[in-house]
Structures are given as structure tokens and as C-alpha cells.
Amino acid sequence: MHTREEKMEAYGRFLDILDELRVKCPWDKKQTNESLRPNTIEETYELCDALMRDDKKEICKELGDVLLHVAFYAKIGSETGDFDMKDVCDRLCEKLIYRHPHVFGEVKVETAGQVSDNWEQLKLKEKDGNKSVLSGVPAALPSLIKAYRMQDKARHVGFDWQEKEQVWDKVKEEFDELQVEIADMDKDKAEAEFGDLFFSIINAARLYGINPDNALERTNQKFLRRFNYLEEHTIKVGNNLKDMTLEEMDVIWNEAKKLGL
Structure with a gap:
């Protein structure tokens, strides 16, 4: 290098x-x-x-x-x-040194989790830092990432499930509440319950060490590959997707799955 x-x-x-x-x-x-x-x-x-x-x-x-x-x-x-580029670099250096007392100071840590917890606590203590636990989450973040970041920040102050398995009861509760609103044909309440269900699933992913944004993007890419295969195969044989039944599409879709797409 x-x-x-x-x-x-x-x-x-x-x-x-x-x-x-x-x-x-x-x-x-x-x-x-x-x-x-x-x-x-x-x-x-x-x-x-x-x-x-x-x-x-x-x-x-x-x-x-x-x-x-x-x-x-x-x-x-x-x-x-x-400000100029020197100011940007100087402030960054000062922040990195301040938030890594286990490297540049006397604090002792053994795990990455302890480093992360210390980082969040130090952010709250900074003179011009965040005034509340969640104030450091940018309002413009995409909703999925914002939910994950808020949940993770709340975790640093102890607002979390005692056992990660408990989250599945919450997921089931939110799913049941969604079904009720869908059955009642109340679109506004159903939207709210969809949000609660998504939030609980994102929370479950966090608790099990899964980044939900990465997980969803993997599925997006998988769907893209398989649907492109379906479309390309259909064009090759002179057919149109709009003229095919769902069962006919499923046959080609399953071919894509077998090919590892």
C-alpha cells in the first residue's frame, strides 16, 4: 500500500x-x-x-x-x-479521542459492546452534544434505518427486553392487532398497526444481531434476479407476462430458485 x-x-x-x-x-x-x-x-x-x-x-x-x-x-x-477542511479534521480528531478513552485514556473495556455503550454515554455528556437519547437520530433517515437506530440508542440506557425471546410475543401481539383493523376495514388504523408490526420486527432483527436494512436489501436483490429471469424467459418463448396465469409464472419462478438466483 x-x-x-x-x-x-x-x-x-x-x-x-x-x-x-x-x-x-x-x-x-x-x-x-x-x-x-x-x-x-x-x-x-x-x-x-x-x-x-x-x-x-x-x-x-x-x-x-x-x-x-x-x-x-x-x-x-x-x-x-x-470553517475549512482543517477545522473539519480537527473537530473529528477531538471527537475520536474523546469518545475512545479506552485507547487514549485510562478506561478499560473488553468488548465492542462496551465501546458502543461508552460512545453513547459520552455523546450525551458533550457540551454541544445531543440533549436527549434520541435527539442524535437524523429526522431525514429512511424510516427502516431510523427505527433501528432509535431502538439501538434506547438500548444503551437500558430500555430493552430482558430476554430477546420476549420480542416474539410483541410481534404476535402487533400482528393480531393488525388483523383486527384489516377485518374492520379501517384503513387509517390498519396503517398504524402495520407500522407497529414493522417496528416490532425491526426490533427482533436488532435483538438477534441482524441488520434489517441489509436483510431487506438482500431480499430485494433476490426478487430482482428471479423476476428478471421470469421476464427474460417469457420473452424468449414469445409470451407476455400479462397473458400468463400465476401458476404458469410460478413454474418459471421455481426454476429460478433451483438455479440459485
């Missing part, structure tokens, strides 16, 4: 290029925090997609795109006199 000097040289070259683009490129010159934000979200999701596929080449590329956005926001901050 590259030496520290080579890495610093590459990083400096990157910042020099960004400075030049900000001055000479019409598109880069006009960008603001507001105009960049949607692109930042898109780039982050593209990185997540590469990570899910474990595509090393794409991960490297997408990390560069995300880094560009981080540096761009710092560049804008320097132009307004609020």
Missing part, C-alpha cells in the same frame, strides 16, 4: 484541483450547500450499493465521489469564513 507521504500528497493534489474548479468551472462555481445536498444523498446511496455488492473497484470510485462532497462543503464553509 501507499506510504503516509504519498497519501498526503494525493490528498493535497485533490484539494488543489477542487480549489481550481471552484474558480474556473461554471458548474462548480455556482454550487451551494442546498444545490449539492441532493447529489450528496445520491452519491451516498451509490456507495452503499457498491458496498452491498462488495465491488472493490466501485467502492473505491464511490468513496472518491463522497470525499469530493465532504471537501466541497468544507470549501464553501471556508468561503463564508465559518
Whole structure:
């Protein structure tokens, strides 16, 4: 791998290029925090997609795109006199040192779980940190990830099941309540109960060490592969999906399953 000097040289070259683009490129010159934000979200999701596929080449590329956005926001901050890239790095270093007293201080820990618990407690103690346990969960997070993060943060202060197996009673309770509202044809209440059921299932995944977002994306990708197989097979034989029965589709779907798709 590259030496520290080579890495610093590459990083400096990157910042020099960004400075030049900000001055000479019409598109880069006009960008603001507001105009960049949607692109930042898109780039982050593209990185997540590469990570899910474990595509090393794409991960490297997408990390560069995300880094560009981080540096761009710092560049804008320097132009307004609020902060620059040095301030960003300094604050990050200070936070990392403060939240790792087991590395840079005298605190003793033995497990990753203890590190995570200490991290959350230290966040609450910081002068400009979160004022409540759940205040650090971004409002803009996708609902599934937000539910997982809220549950995990609540866990750090002891708000959790004593035994993980207890969560299944809650899942069953929420499912039963949903069935009642569906039977009553009350759409508003059914929506609320669907939410409660999803929340309890996400909680169950957390308790069993499963990331629910990753689990759902695996199923999304599996469905995509099998449905594409179904569609491609149907086109090859000159048929149209709309003209097929569900039973006929199931035969091809099961073929895809047997092929490991």
C-alpha cells in the first residue's frame, strides 16, 4: 500500500484541483450547500450499493465521489469564513479521542459492546452534544434505518427486553392487532398497526444481531434476479407476462430458485 507521504500528497493534489474548479468551472462555481445536498444523498446511496455488492473497484470510485462532497462543503464553509477542511479534521480528531478513552485514556473495556455503550454515554455528556437519547437520530433517515437506530440508542440506557425471546410475543401481539383493523376495514388504523408490526420486527432483527436494512436489501436483490429471469424467459418463448396465469409464472419462478438466483 501507499506510504503516509504519498497519501498526503494525493490528498493535497485533490484539494488543489477542487480549489481550481471552484474558480474556473461554471458548474462548480455556482454550487451551494442546498444545490449539492441532493447529489450528496445520491452519491451516498451509490456507495452503499457498491458496498452491498462488495465491488472493490466501485467502492473505491464511490468513496472518491463522497470525499469530493465532504471537501466541497468544507470549501464553501471556508468561503463564508465559518470553517475549512482543517477545522473539519480537527473537530473529528477531538471527537475520536474523546469518545475512545479506552485507547487514549485510562478506561478499560473488553468488548465492542462496551465501546458502543461508552460512545453513547459520552455523546450525551458533550457540551454541544445531543440533549436527549434520541435527539442524535437524523429526522431525514429512511424510516427502516431510523427505527433501528432509535431502538439501538434506547438500548444503551437500558430500555430493552430482558430476554430477546420476549420480542416474539410483541410481534404476535402487533400482528393480531393488525388483523383486527384489516377485518374492520379501517384503513387509517390498519396503517398504524402495520407500522407497529414493522417496528416490532425491526426490533427482533436488532435483538438477534441482524441488520434489517441489509436483510431487506438482500431480499430485494433476490426478487430482482428471479423476476428478471421470469421476464427474460417469457420473452424468449414469445409470451407476455400479462397473458400468463400465476401458476404458469410460478413454474418459471421455481426454476429460478433451483438455479440459485
